[in-house]
Amino acid sequence: MKIRVALSGGCAAVAMLLCAAAIRADETCMSPYMAKIVGQEDFIYVWTLGVEGLGDGRDKLVTVDANPASPGYGKVVHSLSVDGRNEAHHSGLTDDRRHLWAGGLDSSRIFVFDIHSDPARPKLARTIDDFAKSSGGVVGPHTHYALPGRMLLTGLSNDRDRGGRTALVEYTNDGRYLATHWMPTDEDLRGARKSAGAADGYGYDARALPRLNALITSSFTGHANYMRRLPELMADADAMKRFGNTVVVWNLHARKPMQVLDVPGAPLEIRCAWGGTRDWCFTSTALTSKLWLIHADAKGVWQASAVADIGDPASVPLPVDISISADDTRLWVDSFMDGKARLFDISDPHHPVQIYEKVIGKQLNMVSQSWDGKRVYFTSSLLANWDKTGDDDEQFLRAFRFDGKQLTPAFAIDFTKEKLGRPHQMRFGSYALYGQTRPGPAGDLAAR
């Protein structure tokens, strides 16, 4: 059933989308198992790294009012600090969208926020403190991906050597550990078939193509690398060899790795097509600055193909986040070093063409777009020790309207000036998801 809930007062339209094959597009980068906001989002939840000496110095979930009809539009309306600095990084919503899970790459703690009781004022529902112990040694919870009734987390590292070998970890929606699935390695392929290169066992992102019973994972680097200062790391030739060079295709239902594909240069975010006949996903490689297409060939064998350069790879623009449009024809690509957002036409996914670019700031990381693609949001922070320094260390959320051709500024929040920290991942919230309406000027809480 898909029901668009158009509530009185002009609130967001929401689709309780229940079939991946039928849905059309970070709304466009979420798990296909999840309810989607297809109209105007009310809030952006920004998982933010604390900065020592700035405000309370702690990691926090910052809630930004994103509805132009609201008097608080473009403002921070709530901030909820958690304990300490955990290297706040990625976050993800449960399938019913009632809770937001947010991880710390350094502490391996996971914070679960209740965002449905009052979408304007998230509450900390629980903290998972034993991720490494429960999972059998996985550290650095990164992607938090909704499956029916459970969350699938990717790790970045392990607690034995702090390198890149890691696993997928499953929890129930209420935070109970379920299972660990280690990435295939040369020593233990776990039944997978590998390509010419090494099966490195590294992890980063995960996305499912449920109608194909396939899960795709990518690979980054371990705790020893991602917690080092970037200039120091890049000068260490041995350390730079310890980055992931693989994408793994899994049997989703059995959680078994089937194919290890060679994708050199640290493939990061994965975004899969929404269309019911498009059997492909994109990823971008941070170190080699390329777009890669992960696709099934005519024989059903999965292939990885480098299909476009991102900027000038020789200048190491360091592509980080990507965001696919709901109709599978456009792909935003952010690169950290040059602070640019590039838009590719991916109508022919084997031959992407860059059609637009804009410098968003002096550094740039995450991008999230509304379902209709008309609103695009950017944040600045990559990792505490990788962000730029001095005047180049801009920390922002910048919102734009997009007319299909160019970005026009809508609002911006200076996270340093507001004493909040380093903004990282954005997730959208809406009253309509929970049958609620925005409180009116007279405090009307009708239908809440």
Added chain:
Amino acid sequence: MRRRGWLTLPLAGWLALAGSVSADESRAFPAPEPGSYALPPLGVAADGEVLQTDGRATTLRALRAGKVVLLAFSYAGCTDATEGCPLATAVFHRVGRMLADDTEARARLRVLTLSFDPLRDTPEAMARFAAGVARDGLDWHFLTTASPSALDPILADYGQALVRERDAEGRETGAIAHVLRVFLIDTTGRIRNEYSAAFLDPDLVVADVRTLLLEQPAP
């Protein structure tokens, strides 16, 4: 999985859909062999008092009766065949056909369809609803509850969130937005898998049912 050509149909049209829910050749990886993979327990299947189509009260616990159970929340007014409650019914129908030659599996599997609209879905309404569904040899029960207050704790225990759609004047339209959830419950009353619409592939459901049956051979 691809299910093309489905339209929003009246409930009487479900059976025409059932034949469309078929093994999907486009799937990258086939359903795994039963017993070759793990289904870790997700939690304990909650109990609750329900009404059968003849109006008699019973409990979910009693209905489980040591069988493997597929439990779906549904409501008779749901008409979105591609993504909603009718999909679950059509998939169950397909599961029944796939198990047609497996007498033991059919004997040890029970299907429960529980309405989350007790005000409209009375036992009589559920009886009419059930009459339109070919059960294909499945031990399939259609259930409702006496009132919203009897239903709400069950929904809460299973994490089944609902939004009752309202019109511009704030009146309920009868449509209920929800993320479709189907639960697979083992013979000891533990939830072993959950399916949303995208995951409700009859091949995968049958593989899961057989995996649980292998865990505990028939006496």
